[in-house]
Amino acid sequence: MASSRGTALEARGLSKRYGERRALRDVGFSVEGGELLAIVGPNGAGKTTLLGILAGITAPDEGNVAVPAGEVGWVPQQAALYRRLTVAENLRLFARLEGTDDPDAGVEEMLRQTGLADRRDDQVSELSGGNQQRINIAIGLLARPAVLLLDEPSAGLDPGQRIRLWEFVSERAEAGTTVIYSTHQIEEASHYGDRLLVLADGEVLFDGAFPDLRRQAGDGDGDGDGDGDPEADFVRFLRKHGH
Amino acid sequence: MRWLLLKDLQILRRSPLLTALLVIYPIVLAVLIGFAVSRGPDKPRVAFFNEIATEQGGLDLGESGFSQEAAFDQLCERIECVSVDSRDDALDKVADGDVLAALIIPEDFLDKLQAQLTGSGLDPASVEVHVNEDDPVKARLVDDRIQSLITEANLVLSDEISTQLLNYLDVLVEGGSVDVPILGQSIDVLGLQKSEAVLKAIRTELPPEQQQVVDEVIRFAQLARENLGFADDLLTSVAEPIAVEKQVVEGDVPPLDTFAISVAIAVTLMFVTVLLVAGSLALEREENTFTRLTRGLVGRGGLLVEKIGLGTLCSLVVALVLLGVLELFVHIEWDRIHLILLAILFAGCGFAAMGSAIGVAAREVRASALLAFALALPIAFLSLVPTGTVSATVYDWIRLVTGAFPFRPALDAFSAALSSGGPDLVLPLLHLAILTVAYFALARVALKRFA
Numbered sequence: 001m002a003s004s005r006g007t008a009l010e011a012r013g014l015s016k017r018y019g020e021r022r023a024l025r026d027v028g029f030s031v032e033g034g035e036l037l038a039i040v041g042p043n044g045a046g047k048t049t050l051l052g053i054l055a056g057i058t059a060p061d062e063g064n065v066a067v068p069a070g071e072v073g074w075v076p077q078q079a080a081l082y083r084r085l086t087v088a089e090n091l092r093l094f095a096r097l098e099g100t101d102d103p104d105a106g107v108e109e110m111l112r113q114t115g116l117a118d119r120r121d122d123q124v125s126e127l128s129g130g131n132q133q134r135i136n137i138a139i140g141l142l143a144r145p146a147v148l149l150l151d152e153p154s155a156g157l158d159p160g161q162r163i164r165l166w167e168f169v170s171e172r173a174e175a176g177t178t179v180i181y182s183t184h185q186i187e188e189a190s191h192y193g194d195r196l197l198v199l200a201d202g203e204v205l206f207d208g209a210f211p212d213l214r215r216q217a218g219d220g221d222g223d224g225d226g227d228g229d230p231e232a233d234f235v236r237f238l239r240k241h242g243h
Numbered sequence: 244m245r246w247l248l249l250k251d252l253q254i255l256r257r258s259p260l261l262t263a264l265l266v267i268y269p270i271v272l273a274v275l276i277g278f279a280v281s282r283g284p285d286k287p288r289v290a291f292f293n294e295i296a297t298e299q300g301g302l303d304l305g306e307s308g309f310s311q312e313a314a315f316d317q318l319c320e321r322i323e324c325v326s327v328d329s330r331d332d333a334l335d336k337v338a339d340g341d342v343l344a345a346l347i348i349p350e351d352f353l354d355k356l357q358a359q360l361t362g363s364g365l366d367p368a369s370v371e372v373h374v375n376e377d378d379p380v381k382a383r384l385v386d387d388r389i390q391s392l393i394t395e396a397n398l399v400l401s402d403e404i405s406t407q408l409l410n411y412l413d414v415l416v417e418g419g420s421v422d423v424p425i426l427g428q429s430i431d432v433l434g435l436q437k438s439e440a441v442l443k444a445i446r447t448e449l450p451p452e453q454q455q456v457v458d459e460v461i462r463f464a465q466l467a468r469e470n471l472g473f474a475d476d477l478l479t480s481v482a483e484p485i486a487v488e489k490q491v492v493e494g495d496v497p498p499l500d501t502f503a504i505s506v507a508i509a510v511t512l513m514f515v516t517v518l519l520v521a522g523s524l525a526l527e528r529e530e531n532t533f534t535r536l537t538r539g540l541v542g543r544g545g546l547l548v549e550k551i552g553l554g555t556l557c558s559l560v561v562a563l564v565l566l567g568v569l570e571l572f573v574h575i576e577w578d579r580i581h582l583i584l585l586a587i588l589f590a591g592c593g594f595a596a597m598g599s600a601i602g603v604a605a606r607e608v609r610a611s612a613l614l615a616f617a618l619a620l621p622i623a624f625l626s627l628v629p630t631g632t633v634s635a636t637v638y639d640w641i642r643l644v645t646g647a648f649p650f651r652p653a654l655d656a657f658s659a660a661l662s663s664g665g666p667d668l669v670l671p672l673l674h675l676a677i678l679t680v681a682y683f684a685l686a687r688v689a690l691k692r693f694a
Contacts, residue, residue: 080531
């Protein structure tokens with residue numbers, strides 16, 4: 001799915017502490033333009049902290065982030081929308097706050113991309129969780145960012161809603177937007193991510209494609225290609241690294 | 244920032260309950276205050292039963308007398324007398340709560356009073372008061388009203404008696420006719436003045452040794468006449484021994500209507516503005532939009548300014564609605580509208596800034612509403628505690644505490660703006676401006692910390 005268009009974002013030596021707890025330890029990686037990078041790891045691994053630093057919301061104690069491709073769009077885990085406003089009103093408000101040249105054109109484009117044009121005048125509170133998340137992501141795309149950060153975008157969605165959500169995200173990546181998302185669902189990461197960045201206790205354990213992770217994890221029958229269950233492979237991988 | 248303000252107004256429009264509260268609350272409060280200040284206090288309802296026979300007209304105090312009918316008419320001007328047919332009926336009405344109290348005049352009331360006045364009896368005349376003290380506030384009210392009425396009745400009676408005594412003294416000095424109720428007839432009194440003249444006339448016809456005796460009697464009559472002249476003033480002062488000369492030492496007191504309106508506006512703005520701003524700010528966190536907004540779209544300070552602007556705008560609308568409705572009941576000096584607007588804007592800013600500090604501390608709208616109520620209500624009560632009702636030290640502490648909140652300066656600002664007889668406007672406005680800046684700074688620091 002990835003199409004190499006040069007480095008879109010590069011993180012170097014990122015570290016972050018919360019009191020005595022070390023949330024990130026010397027994390028570094030880079031992503032190419034149009035690439036889909038999945039940041040995976042168990043709860044408390046440091047995924048949200050890393051995304052917060054990449055988004056500029058949280059300042060790192062050490063290290064830095066370079067975004068040569070341009071703007072970074074950020075989509076929080078829970079839909080950050082005004083539930084009493086309609087879909088179009090939410091999009092128009094954030095388009096105006098983003099200072100886009102033609103807010104109305106931006107709204108129409110996002111309504112078309114999300115497939116929610118027919119629900120433009122519905123209040124957000126009337127939408128399903130999946131549709132709310134699509135609007136949530138669309139708001140992150142209003143300023144046409146080169147890199148889009150998604151914090152556990154599929155959390156709380158049913159399987160059908162997840163599939164529609166990932167189709168939407170994949171289309172954005174195919175259109176050239178670099179997408180970095182966090183998830184603790186390894187199946188989702190292996191299916192929709194070009195690359196996986198595995199975090200555990202704030203450290204990077206793995207950076208590469210899922211087949212490589214599966215090979216590193218090994219299996220019970222000794223053929224070296226895993227046992228077909230991504231979750232079992234991932235758990236085995238973590239255990240192998242002491243987690 | 245204007246887009247955020249428009250968004251908040253749009254959300255407000257789509258929240259019918261909150262909008263209804265914003266509109267109805269000041270109207271209801273204005274109507275209540277309007278009725279209260281335009282009607283004055285109601286008379287207490289008292290069941291009145293008179294056991295004295297109607298043919299017994301009143302007290303016989305000589306020329307003027309004391310009519311029981313006139314006295315009871317006077318009493319019923321002060322209270323709402325509810326006529327009852329019997330003593331039991333009066334007691335039932337008290338027990339049922341139909342009346343505040345029952346006043347029963349016993350059959351022997353006038354006889355005992357008459358006996359006291361003529362010196363033929365020492366048993367004091369008394370009236371019966373039956374009250375239903377089912378709550379302490381009502382009990383205190385009944386006690387105060389009844390005590391006040393009895394005191395007034397005693398004063399009326401003592402005034403009548405003093406007048407009658409003055410008539411007796413006049414007859415004693417100058418001579419004349421006096422009705423004696425015990426004897427049931429009137430007698431002629433020569434009087435000291437005429438006695439002195441008679442003695443002087445016959446003195447020359449008496450031998451010298453008897454003239455000396457008569458001279459002593461004449462001197463006594465002169466002295467008695469002169470001294471009894473002083474008794475006039477003495478008896479007049481006994482009727483009203485204490486006169487009140489009120490001097491205002493401190494405080495430019497606004498008229499009662501103005502104060503009531505000021506309290507109404509200050510209370511309304513405090514609740515509406517503080518709750519609205521606190522809720523609106525908490526909503527940004529509840530909807531998860533706070534981080535999205537402050538990640539480069541709007542500065543934290545800008546967000547606070549927008550919320551304070553929203554609160555001030557709503558304060559202006561709500562206060563003008565309130566004043567418009569109050570105009571139906573009381574006169575408002577609209578030629579002072581520039582000062583009134585100034586007071587509303589400063590008070591609105593103060594309350595909105597306080598609301599923003601509360602909104603930052605609370606993460607949810609419900610929690611912010613609870614916190615706003617918990618803070619605002621006691622502050623309003625404390626701010627209305629008048630001087631002299633608590634000790635000086637406690638009052639100083641109350642002033643110190645309430646000075647840290649916008650309610651008291653807002654109340655002073657409205658009193659000053661609404662009436663030329665009120666306090667100075669500049670100081671409360673300055674106080675409100677300082678509080679606005681202080682609460683804004685507090686909210687700004689808290690926003691950084693909590694975010």
